[in-house]
Amino acid sequence: MALMATGATFRLFVYGTLKRGGVRHFVLADQRYLGPARTLPRYALYDLGAYPALVRADDGQAIEGELYEVAGSLRGELDRVEGAPGWFDLAPIDLEGQDVPVFAYFYQRAPAGGRLTAGRWDNDPVREAGDDD
Numbered sequence: 001m002a003l004m005a006t007g008a009t010f011r012l013f014v015y016g017t018l019k020r021g022g023v024r025h026f027v028l029a030d031q032r033y034l035g036p037a038r039t040l041p042r043y044a045l046y047d048l049g050a051y052p053a054l055v056r057a058d059d060g061q062a063i064e065g066e067l068y069e070v071a072g073s074l075r076g077e078l079d080r081v082e083g084a085p086g087w088f089d090l091a092p093i094d095l096e097g098q099d100v101p102v103f104a105y106f107y108q109r110a111p112a113g114g115r116l117t118a119g120r121w122d123n124d125p126v127r128e129a130g131d132d133d
Contacts, residue, residue: 013104015065016052037067046111052121053107064120
């Protein structure tokens with residue numbers, strides 16, 4: 001499913017550094033926050049240290065995050081910040097209770113981190129600052 005024209009809005013599910021409190025949230029700071037959201041149990045979330053990686057998984061689980069209504073004009077900036085399409089790519093995602101299309105950034109490489117069994121990644125200011133102490 002393709003995104004709408006750049007003048008339209010789209011719904012974006014975020015689960016990592018784009019969430020409130022995250023180092024990349026500045027991109028979404030002026031966008032409409034729709035509230036907490038949860039995926040259907042079709043995905044896996046990996047902790048890659050400074051950020052998480054969302055992938056589709058046959059043995060998936062529900063992933064917790066936030067839902068935003070985003071201006072289509074931000075697509076280029078979001079792609080740049082998320083390293084699309086090389087690292088992450090925007091694609092449809094299935095959320096609980098949503099009957100309109102929702103998109104998320106999916107990791108495009110083999111995850112080399114540990115799978116998060118809680119289905120949630122919390123922004124950690126120490127981790128984001130690169131402080132390994």
